Amino acid sequence: MPGLLLGEIFPDFEAETTVGRISLHKFLGDKWGVLFSHPRDYTPVCTTELGRAVKMAPEFKKRNVQMIALSIDSVPDHLSWSKDINSYNCEEPTETLPFPIIADPKRDLAVKLGMLDPDEKDLEGMPVTARCVFIIGPDKKMKLSILYPATTGRNFDEILRVVDSLQLTATHNVATPVDWKLGDRVMVPPTVSEEAASKIFPTGVFTKDLPSGKKYLRYTAQPK
Incomplete structure (x- = not known):
């Protein structure tokens, strides 16, 4: 993330999401946060990732963690795609997920947060978001960042393990x-x-x- 180092305050922002307009810092409150981006809705690797994130959401909740996703797709696309995610998990195909997804169609946040993957482009030739993970502490400071290319799916068990380590070593x-x-x-x-x-x-x-x-x-x- 350009200009942002570990231990610095994570930028606050407002954005449209699948649960309405949110302010990041207000959304996080006094909890930990995991903000993770994916390249596009309706793509194979992203569907497996979000499906796994949904399955593991109760474990993150136990650890007082607010999860929130982001991509350059619209809110209507996020909601419709959520049905596919739930179906992938062999659950009822509803639009409801246990965490919101941010819509960033103009790529404003993706640019601000250094999320774009220059080597992966959409059908219009525009770069898409990479697979970023930012862990934010209750003090709103960035505790960890990981950046994966669009071609490599993440391991959410590892992200949970890192949260456990961060919370333990914080106290x-x-x-x-x-x-x-x-x-x-x-x-x-x-x-x-x-x-x-x-x-x-x-x-x-x-x-x-x-x-x-x-x-x-x-x-x-x-x-x-």
Whole structure:
């Protein structure tokens, strides 16, 4: 995203959506937010992605996360396409999804938020939105951004895993290692001294011996 760094306030905006006109910051309230874009409605990869997002919406809700999608299609297209998404999930083909979809037919938001994929164009030769993911904290600051090309579908289980890590590390002075999942042990950051670690982590700290002799690979149980 041009000009926006991790930790900076995510831009507020107003937009037409499948649930009416919204202001992003007001829509998020004091919750976390996952804003994700897709190239076009009525396309195969996007349908599988939105279908998976619908299936996982209850898990995001449990984590106090507001989901909201975006593409350059119109609200009527979003609503009609929602029937296909629900049908893909073997559900009743209704226009209702558990999260709104933003309509950005003039590409104003796509340009502002750096979402356009220059290599993927519609039938008119205009670039379409890439598969962006922005995670926004309750403080309205951007916590994470991921940018996929239009040709590569996302893994929403990974996005949920990242939310778990962000929420855990926002409240505890720990880090999560490779392939970490909720409930796995976590890592003690190098900025925490041995003395402080023994007080902060009552369950104990395990330090792995390494050829360098440096005691930086330290694990502890996930804080409650």
